[in-house]
Amino acid sequence: MNSEDKPQDQSRRKLLKGALSTGVLAAGAATVPNLILPALAQGETLVPFTDVPDTFNVRPVRPNSVHYLDTREITSYFTDNDDFYLVQHYGQPEIDNDSYRLRITGMVDNELEFSLQDLMDRNNFEQQVGFECGGNGRRLFQGLIGNARWRGVSLKDILEEAGIQDGAKEIVFFGTDIATETIREREVEKAFARSLSIDDAMRPENMLAFEMNGEPLPHYHGKPVRAVIPGWYGVANVKWLTQIHIQDTRYMGRFMGRDYVTLKKTNIGGVERWVENSVTTMNLKSSIIRVTELGGQYKIQGFALNDGTSLRSIEVKVDDGPWERAEINPRSTKYSWKLFSYDWKNATPGEHTIISRVTDINGNVQATLDEMPEQVSFWEDFGQFPRTITL
Ligand SMILES: Nc1nc2c(c(=O)[nH]1)N[C@H]1C(S)=C(S)[C@@H](COP(=O)(O)O)O[C@H]1N2
Ligand SMILES: [Mo]
Numbered sequence: 347m348n349s350e351d352k353p354q355d356q357s358r359r360k361l362l363k364g365a366l367s368t369g370v371l372a373a374g375a376a377t378v379p380n381l382i383l384p385a386l387a388q389g390e391t392l393v394p395f396t397d398v399p400d401t402f403n404v405r406p407v408r409p410n411s412v413h414y415l416d417t418r419e420i421t422s423y424f425t426d427n428d429d430f431y432l433v434q435h436y437g438q439p440e441i442d443n444d445s446y447r448l449r450i451t452g453m454v455d456n457e458l459e460f461s462l463q464d465l466m467d468r469n470n471f472e473q474q475v476g477f478e479c480g481g482n483g484r485r486l487f488q489g490l491i492g493n494a495r496w497r498g499v500s501l502k503d504i505l506e507e508a509g510i511q512d513g514a515k516e517i518v519f520f521g522t523d524i525a526t527e528t529i530r531e532r533e534v535e536k537a538f539a540r541s542l543s544i545d546d547a548m549r550p551e552n553m554l555a556f557e558m559n560g561e562p563l564p565h566y567h568g569k570p571v572r573a574v575i576p577g578w579y580g581v582a583n584v585k586w587l588t589q590i591h592i593q594d595t596r597y598m599g600r601f602m603g604r605d606y607v608t609l610k611k612t613n614i615g616g617v618e619r620w621v622e623n624s625v626t627t628m629n630l631k632s633s634i635i636r637v638t639e640l641g642g643q644y645k646i647q648g649f650a651l652n653d654g655t656s657l658r659s660i661e662v663k664v665d666d667g668p669w670e671r672a673e674i675n676p677r678s679t680k681y682s683w684k685l686f687s688y689d690w691k692n693a694t695p696g697e698h699t700i701i702s703r704v705t706d707i708n709g710n711v712q713a714t715l716d717e718m719p720e721q722v723s724f725w726e727d728f729g730q731f732p733r734t735i736t737l
Contacts, residue, residue, distance in 0.1 A: 390640040392418055396697070396734045398487060407566070410437050414489030417635035420649075423493065423677055423685065424474075427564050430492035433479050434566075435601070436523035436538050439586050443570050448554070452592035455509030462570045465499050466556060472497040473551065473576065476683030478651055480579035480606050480625035483727030488633045491649065493683040496574045498555030502548050510544060510592055517547040518591040519573050519584040527600070540584050541597035542575070546626075551576045551681065554587065576681035577654040579625045579726075581606045610721035620722075627653035629728035630712050632660050632686070632704035637735055644690035644737070646672070649683045650704040656680075658705045662688040665698055672702070693737055701732045 386392070395418070404416040413432040415425070443462050450458040476493030505517065521538040528534075542552075555574045556563050563569045568585025575582040581601060606625040611618055632650035639645075646662050661669040672688035686702070703712045715729040 386421065386638060387640060390638050393637040393639050393644070393735055393737065395637070396736050402487070404489065407432065409566075410434065412490075414486050415491060417488050417491065417633075417649075420635060420685075423675065423682075424559055425492040425494055427494070427558050427561060427567065430494060430558075430567065431479065431490045432566050433481075433490065433580065434523065434538075434585065435605075436521075436525035436536075438566055439522045439524075440565065441522055441570060441586055441588075446570050446588070448571060448587060449589050450504060450508045450592075451589060453511040453514040453594060454505075454592050455511060456507070458504070458508050460504075462556065465554065465571060468499045469503070470497055470499050470556075471553070472557075473553070474679045474682040475574055475576045476649075476651060476681065477578070477580045477583065478628065478631075480581050480725045483724060484731050485724075485727075488635060488649075488731075490580070491651070491683070494559050495557075496553060496555040497557035497560075498553040498571070498574065500550065501552040501554055501573070502550055504554070504590075505547060505592075508592070513594050514544060514592045515594050516541045516543060516592070516597050518593060518597045519587055520589040520591065521568075521584050522586040522588050536600065538584065538586075538601065539597065539599045540582055540601055541599075542582070546575075549576075577627050577652070579606070579628055581625055606725060607723065608721060608725045609723045610719040612719060625725050629653075629726055630655075630704055630706055630710055631728035632684075632702045632712055633731045634662070634700055634702050634733045637690070637700070644693045646688040646690050646700055646702075647686065648672075648702050649685050650674075650702075651683050652704070652706060654680050655710075656707045657684060658707050658709070660684065660686040660702060660704045662686075662690075662700065662702050664690065664693075664700050669703065695737050697734065697736050699732050699734050701730050703730050 404414060407413045415429060415431055446462045448460045472495055475496055479490035482488055482490035518539055518541040524535050524537045526533050527536050553574045554571055556571050558567055563572060571587050572585040573583050573587055602624050607622045608625060609620060609622050612621050628651050630652045632648055634646055634648040636647050637644060650660050660672045660674055662672050663669050672686040675685040678684045705711045713729050718729040
């Protein structure tokens, strides 16, 4: 799709495509025409959770610091650019659009260099992608999360144009943000970087994005160009991207090998071992984020994220009751977040525990906290999250 397509046609086509590629959502669309936005209706109020301490306060965006959302307050399907969560490990470098260059180097037939205009003049496409930080979790009530429309160019096209040579193994994405780190008592300058295998990098949905929700990519989100790797944890989406390097060895930087590394107990061919894995695709996860009340009617709402595999269902359970199906926002597309809503009928006064779980079309069910592998790192906190509330 190129930029000459009429925006209206594009979005209609995207919507249809999205609904079809997520089977369950297409079926749901006929029955839930109203569930377009989770914004509060007039007179609707938030029911406070009893598991969120009074001291839990979301700070406004401040330069160079982490920003997370109060997930109870999510009121739009696309997260505002100004409120989309922020994580940056080495500050937020300012790049001048005119002097910006993206270089493709290493094991390629043609090393390439693009200005921002060169990239914008290429065929480009827009897609909905939601993601969370690999460090998101219960302790932040899931606040490191967002969903946006991204426009950019195909990574695959660029790699094909460069011509990856035989024997190449990894594609490394370097940001401009560089910090001094002390490693073994030596001060070294390190850029933020992440890598992908060639197969992972060649997925057609991977994009080098220069627009977010119809605006030029904002400074904090990686202006002017970032990677967007749909279905992966946020760490893969390298911001302030200036170099893509192709090499024949594994890249072992801090954010591949030391941080964003989950240490967990795994059965390795019959032996229980503690092993590390680099954070990659998003695990199958849902979470309740709010309960609303309007005229005595309660709704339980939340989100699901995963690697893009179609979903079979999202279900909600109240106390020891049965699992009941929630409605999934029919606007959802393959890689967007999936907002869900459940009408809590016959809610009784008192304390309640409410929980959600998501199941994909392959029958994989979101793990309970008991089923989660034993792990000592906080990365990949994807288990079913029980919430408590008093009506
Ligand atoms: N250059 C650069 N890119 C980066 C990071 C960073 O520190 N530097 N942080 C990563 C992490 S850990 C996450 S979760 C996402 C967050 O993207 P956002 O701030 O736009 O939400 O960016 C990723 N890309
Ligand atoms: Mo992250």
